[in-house]
Amino acid sequence: MRIVVARCQVDYAGRLTAHLPMATRVLMLKSDGSVLVHSDGGSYKPLNWMSPPCTVRFGTAEDGRDEWVVSQAKSDDTLRILIDEVLHDTSHDLGIDPGLQKDGVEKHLQELLAEHPATLADGLTLVRREFPTAIGPVDLMCRDAAGLSVAVEIKRRGEIDGVEQLTRYLDLLNRDPALTRKGPVRGVFAAQEIKPQARVLATDRGIDCALVDYDALRGMDDAESRLF
Amino acid sequence: MRIVVARCQVDYAGRLTAHLPMATRVLMLKSDGSVLVHSDGGSYKPLNWMSPPCTVRFGTAEDGRDEWVVSQAKSDDTLRILIDEVLHDTSHDLGIDPGLQKDGVEKHLQELLAEHPATLADGLTLVRREFPTAIGPVDLMCRDAAGLSVAVEIKRRGEIDGVEQLTRYLDLLNRDPALTRKGPVRGVFAAQEIKPQARVLATDRGIDCALVDYDALRGMDDAESRLF
DNA sequence: CATTACATGTCGGCT
DNA sequence: AGCCGACGTGTAATG
Known part of the structure; x- marks a missing residue:
């Protein structure tokens, strides 16, 4: 350099x-x-x-x-x-940099929530991660105790555009007869932090909000790893 | 520094x-x-x-x-x-920098399209640029040959959030009796490049897409300047 | 001061 | 390679 x-x-x-x-x-x-x-x-x-x-x-x-x-x-x-x-x-000769090690991004959050979907809402079980739709993948597709499909959008920080994104998915998913047999697809907006405006918009659209405790989830994951 | x-x-x-x-x-x-x-x-x-x-x-x-x-x-x-x-x-003492002078961004595209609205759709004429609404200004408000109002959203690159933005404008504009007398307000999504997903979403919502050729527009503008 | 839309965005992941 | 969405996005305009 x-x-x-x-x-x-x-x-x-x-x-x-x-x-x-x-x-x-x-x-x-x-x-x-x-x-x-x-x-x-x-x-x-x-x-x-x-x-x-x-x-x-x-x-x-x-x-x-x-x-x-x-x-x-x-x-x-x-x-x-x-x-x-x-x-x-x-x-100066710097050599090749070993590179940045990151932790705590959305991907990790998604992995943890995929393993512990019940922390988002009681009785939730995972159907699949990155559920494909015509306008992009839904972060988590789950099913609740009543058999309803539940689309989960995960953000580090929950803001309005995240709610918009989930709304688009829900609009699309609710046109799919296979998913709506037992009733309309529910939406869960999950984030470490949810801005008041986003919460208002989500609630107005019948979308549930879930605050995610990253450290607690990581703890659960560690405990689980130790058990097996 | x-x-x-x-x-x-x-x-x-x-x-x-x-x-x-x-x-x-x-x-x-x-x-x-x-x-x-x-x-x-x-x-x-x-x-x-x-x-x-x-x-x-x-x-x-x-x-x-x-x-x-x-x-x-x-x-x-x-x-x-x-x-x-x-x-x-x-x-090193660098002093205060005089700063960057820019040119050629979306603003210029908007100026050119305001002068040549017919390149977006046949028969389009300009009503006004930066047409004000409660949630922000519409880039171009036009009228088509049939007398319908046409809201134009301009981006350098057309992506999903641009379609969302135009949709919000259209929702609002279509509640205005003065604009909808001859029929609903049309939407045109104009960009130098339109992503497939954005095009799908726009089409699904009845919004027209218009690919903008910046160089050609600039050429038209130059030709016009030389005439006058 | 908060929100919104833009950016020569850049970056990584996936098809 | 191209498409798409996240980013410690940053940043400027605007109400």
Whole structure:
């Protein structure tokens, strides 16, 4: 990785065109050819960048100043960096990163709830995970004690669009005679945290809300693992 | 801005927990307190980070190694960076960045389509852009040859949530007697690219889809500009 | 300050 | 490779 601090001007042309006036910035050139232009603030997103796979051509502008042209083969996107003055320039061999280990995402939540569907509502049993429909898979399809089908939508944080999503599934599922033989398909909206507005909308549409305790579920799972 | 290259181990705890094993990485400390942990690859997104506003406490771990703890006041998120070896450490005064100038986003598409509504459907004429409703503005409100009102939602890429958005508008607009005198309000979902699922949903709801050719529109606009 | 819609989103998973 | 949905989404506009 090469890190350059320089007074520079940047022009991007791709899905949009963008321009950065001459100013001092940090340029990060990664070994895969990608380039990041960072200012001292904002967030983790660079002011401008080029994603890999791309190549950098280190050239010279008409007036003799250095100009770097970063281009992406596929998309015709180009990033032109005109360098006025270099204040710092170092390179470092970082090696390959072992990578990020995540925990606690929706997928894990779905796995845990698939194993313990009764924590969502009494008597619930799993029919299948990722139940396919024409507009996408339902996270969990279950059946309740009365034999009714129950569609479960799982989110880390339950907000309105999650309720909308479940509503679309329910609309579709309720047209399926095989699922509605014993009555309409119920909906359960499950999340670690449910926003008040989402709860109101869900309730208004007859969808049950279930708060999920991730740590408790993980505990149940550990206990179970120890037993077998 | 301070740039440090170091062998480090990073642990994040917040909405999720994540761990980065000991390896050499670039640490970017911005003047607003935010911290970015970059590897030599990936995209512009850091492996891990803390967004401002946040504060860094430069401390020492039990074994004597340096440990930086970055914490966000609001959310209780913390990022712990255990430093094994510093390979590089420099600071630079970048000043305030003049910022990015953009062009070519959805707004421009809307301008072009407002000038050429007939490219969306035969006989369409513009009533007004950003037609106000209680739940937000409709991108374009038009009228067709038969005198029916036509609500147009414009996206760069047409996906399901765009269809949902237009559906909400149509539900509302169709309750307005002034707009429905000659019949129900039609919906047109316009985008440079429409995902199959979005098309299915739109069609199911009686909404027309229109593929927009941005370059062609821009060409029409240029031709027109040259005439006047 | 909360909500909403956009983003050069990026990223991973699956077909 | 393309499609689809989640993301520690972030971020700007807007009421």
